[in-house]
């Protein structure tokens with residue numbers, strides 16, 4: 001990951017994990033178009049890197065991201081946002097094959113909350129605050145919040161967040177099943193989890209992500225069939241042979257991602 005960026009930082013806490021840090025501290029990591037273009041580039045670069053098994057996305061102590069950049073949006077008109085399909089490229093994160101873990105501290109509001117929801121796993125520090133305050137700006141979520149929240153926490157709670165703009169604490173988000181867990185040292189924990197995922201066979205990890213995500217799109221019968229077919233397909237991999245042989249031989253598996 002050699003590209004130099006202006007609005008994000010990229011690093012490799014270890015050879016198998018990419019860490020992307022949103023870096024507009026003065027604007028509480030407001031998600032401007034230039035930031036998103038850089039983020040998408042870094043995400044796809046990490047996704048294509050054979051050595052990387054999982055990606056961690058984080059912000060600062062004060063803000064994961066305080067939403068879409070209101071100053072950038074303020075004077076936009078319908079003809080502009082509609083013709084240019086404003087925010088359409090935000091969803092690109094969800095096309096990634098490798099798992100993305102959001103490590104959230106501080107504000108995750110509006111587009112920031114939506115960005116976290118696009119990730120595969122959310123870890124939050126006790127300071128995290130989630131919310132969809134767009135209603136206070138005379139608009140509604142535009143980065144997937146209304147749809148992903150309903151699936152994550154149900155209609156009533158999603159409706160409350162979208163219609164009142166109320167922020168919820170990390171603890172409440174945890175109780176609601178919106179995140180995996182609350183933890184101190186959230187970036188460290190996320191990198192640890194990403195490292196653990198990276199130690200597995202990449203084909204099985206990608207297949208696992210694909211089948212879990214399919215649960216959003218398919219009926220139960222279709223989803224179960226898709227899961228079983230994908231499971232069957234893994235018997236064509238060397239990693240399946242190695243994983244099961246290693247178990248029988250009482251040793252650690254050495255996955256080659258083949």
Ligand code: CAA
Pocket residue numbers: 026027028030031066067068069070071072087107109110111112114133134137140141142143145
């Ligand atoms: N866009 C642009 N700038 C933002 C911003 C945003 N979303 N959020 C914060 N900032 C800027 C502030 O304007 C301020 O800049 P200046 O110093 O130049 O004035 C700086 O970040 C610090 O912010 P505050 O002084 O407001 O910090 P605070 O600690 O008093 O409050 C906050 C923090 C509660 C998060 C408050 O900044 C806030 O309410 N931000 C807006 C949150 C919001 O409405 N997000 C939704 C955006 S719309 C959206 O995301 C649409 C969508 O679905 C895609």
